[in-house]
Amino acid sequence: MKHCDKCGKKAVTFVRYSGMHLCKMHLNDFFERRVKKELRRQCNLKKNEVLAIAVSGGKDSVVAMHVLNEILGNRKGLELQSITVDEGIEGYRPKSIDIAEKNCSALGIEQHITSFKDIIGYTMDEIAKFPIETTPCSYCGVFRRKCLNLKAKELGATLLATGLNLDDTAQSILMNFMRGDIAKLARLGPHDKVQEGLVPRIQPLRLIPEKESYLFAILNGIEFYDGECPYSERALRGKYRDIINNLESDTPGTRHAILQSNDSIADAIVETFPPAKLIKCIECEEPTLNIVCKSCRMVKDLERI
Numbered sequence: 001m002k003h004c005d006k007c008g009k010k011a012v013t014f015v016r017y018s019g020m021h022l023c024k025m026h027l028n029d030f031f032e033r034r035v036k037k038e039l040r041r042q043c044n045l046k047k048n049e050v051l052a053i054a055v056s057g058g059k060d061s062v063v064a065m066h067v068l069n070e071i072l073g074n075r076k077g078l079e080l081q082s083i084t085v086d087e088g089i090e091g092y093r094p095k096s097i098d099i100a101e102k103n104c105s106a107l108g109i110e111q112h113i114t115s116f117k118d119i120i121g122y123t124m125d126e127i128a129k130f131p132i133e134t135t136p137c138s139y140c141g142v143f144r145r146k147c148l149n150l151k152a153k154e155l156g157a158t159l160l161a162t163g164l165n166l167d168d169t170a171q172s173i174l175m176n177f178m179r180g181d182i183a184k185l186a187r188l189g190p191h192d193k194v195q196e197g198l199v200p201r202i203q204p205l206r207l208i209p210e211k212e213s214y215l216f217a218i219l220n221g222i223e224f225y226d227g228e229c230p231y232s233e234r235a236l237r238g239k240y241r242d243i244i245n246n247l248e249s250d251t252p253g254t255r256h257a258i259l260q261s262n263d264s265i266a267d268a269i270v271e272t273f274p275p276a277k278l279i280k281c282i283e284c285e286e287p288t289l290n291i292v293c294k295s296c297r298m299v300k301d302l303e304r305i
């Protein structure tokens, strides 16, 4: 049996990239310290703010909500609200919405549901039936961002927290580098500059590896939905996940190194590709770079197929 390097109690995990054995209490402590550090770095929470949390019911978003509630739940003047997007994926999303709802009730956080059908006009299942050339995920990501932003604004939220973890972030950085899409890399959150009409996003789990988020949920009895979206195997992201997992297995700390490399050149990238001024989409009035936003263009394209 291995012992915690901090207190000598029974260790529940070995953190390879730092070489530490940790017990449950010290893993929780290590976890929360990194979330607090990211919160301090990413935002300056003031009184009378509404912090909306995007909660799908999957482990990362549910864990993010629990940790944010633990850290900020008793802060005077700060209100936590949860937003769940129903993309309309039969056999998958209804179960995760139920679990998100259970977690919200347990924490006393109100759950607000918004759906693709109501906002976009189509469910994801309907979209996947169109003979589209890209993956269903390319549509899903754009439509989800729109649904979240609209609902966050409706709630008067000043910040929107997502459950993006270290693995997700490292994958996004690598994907943009390998595609040569540095302009998109410059737009990766979290953002310093507030853009009118866009609720700024924060990523409290940005330093937390996916496996630690999973372990945190299991050790703390947090219920989450572990099902797999029927469209996920077609996601290009899966290839980058495999590449990074293999690199991390050979060289622990690779994900952190990718993040640190990106962060150390982030200012230079933003200077080269500064955020463009956003205008209102003439169709839906959401902020956009073009006259018609990407979401409205995608819906028009679907209708032309």
Ligand code: SF4
Binding pocket: 087, 124, 136, 137, 138, 140, 141, 229, 230, 231, 232, 235
């Ligand atoms: Fe949407 Fe793709 Fe995620 Fe499924 S795997 S929920 S289609 S982004």
